[in-house]
Amino acid sequence: MVNFDYRLPAALVGFIAASITQIQIATAQIDNAIKQTAREISVSIGIRVKRFDGSTKVVPVGSGVLIAGQDNNYYVLTAAHNFEDGDQEYAVTTHDGNSYSIQERYPMHDSQLGKLDIVVARFFTRSSQPNYRLARWLDPNEELLINSSPLREGETIYICGFPQSAEGLKVIRGQFKYHRPAGPSPEAPQRKSLGGYSLSYEADLDYGMSGSPILDQNGDLVGIHGRQEYEAQKKLGIAIDTFWTVAQSQLRNQILAAKKDQDRPTSDTTRVNDNPSDSYSRVDVAETSNPPAQTYHPGFWQPVARVNRDLPIKVQLINQTEVVLEYSLTTNEAPPRQLSPGDQASLTHLPRDAHLLIYPTHSSTDQELTMGFKFEISVTKNVVSVKIRARRNGESPDRTIDINPTGAIYVS
Secondary structure: OOOOOOOOOHHHHHHHHHHHHHHHHHHHHHHHHHHHHHHHHEEEEEEEEEOOOOOEEEEEEEEEEEEEEEOOEEEEEEOHHHHOOOOOOEEEEOOOOOEEEEEEEEEEEEOOOEEEEEEEEEEEOOOOOOOOOOOOOEOOOOOEHHHHOOOOOOOEEEEEEOOOOOOOEEEEEEEEEEEOOOOOOOOOOOOOOHHHOOEEEEOOOOOOOOOOEEEOOOOOEEEEEEEEEOOOOEEEEEEHHHHHHHOOHHHHHHHHHHHOOOOOOOOHHHOOOOOOOOHHHOEEEEOOOOOOHHHOOOOOOOOOEEOOOOOOOEEEEEEOOOOOEEEEEOOOOOOOEEEOOOOEEEEOOOOOOEEEEEEEOOOOOHHHHHHOEEEEEEEEOOEEEEEEEEOOOOOOOOOEEEEOOOOEEEEO
């Protein structure tokens, strides 16, 4: 009887463990990038009340997001029901702790959808500083980013706001379910608008999050959170395309003119404060496109290439080393496959969130296990070419290739 030894060499076990760790680190880096974006573009909506000594304070009632700004005027997108008590003086509090009285509100109404639970609020800073950062939702051609990179079921989204149960901004990771028309459609002619809500997702949210921006994994604004259906454990939001379709031409022109200032250099206030002095600067990331130039930091958390997730994708591996390699998907129960020196292999039908590990076989020598490899990636017509070569002196080794649901490709 032949006895098989299923134990893996210690070096290979360490190699795989390091690869999994790199995936976890990359995820954390994406979370951190989203956290920084959310901190700078999210605002708190509140009511200004007087204290007994005559001073005032702002009592938070909801959240919002900066979508445009020009000539000291800024525009905030938020939920209309944050302004239920219309006789009060409302204010916006930005990430630096400054509060500004809301000068004007632009409600949304459509002949087909009725009154939408979304509103644009304008405030005035009286100074060219601090030059607040704005959410990304339009491309340079004034087309909605959500149209070129639509969300898919199961994708990770981030809801960013100010729950009453916590101090400061909280970034909640959720799971996207669906995006359907906000009102009647050819498939559902009797569907009612219900305030314009069309996004559905799962996330552990709390009171005070109404009006919170919903961001995708690129940090782009895709909608506004507004409702919770506790019995169904379902959260609902209004998509950014619904708002843009319903917005009156005058408001659209104002926002488009203000959006032209979005690429202006940002002030130091847009940098992460390592020692925040007020509770507003505190940010947590909870479990459940390319970044702007001013926040770009090179590293394995930055995508090296992109593919179109709406089209079929093929990954072609080319082994340019002198070592027999193995490759496998962390989300696939199929056993690893081998790739001999000089050979090529193709992968298709990849999962939406694909993590590909590439490593030497368990029969490799200790020297081969520790030599390390580099991945050279290029994309042509949605075919991802991965040339695997030996690592040179001074180069950090590559172990994993991640293709996330938005089509961004990361190497770590």
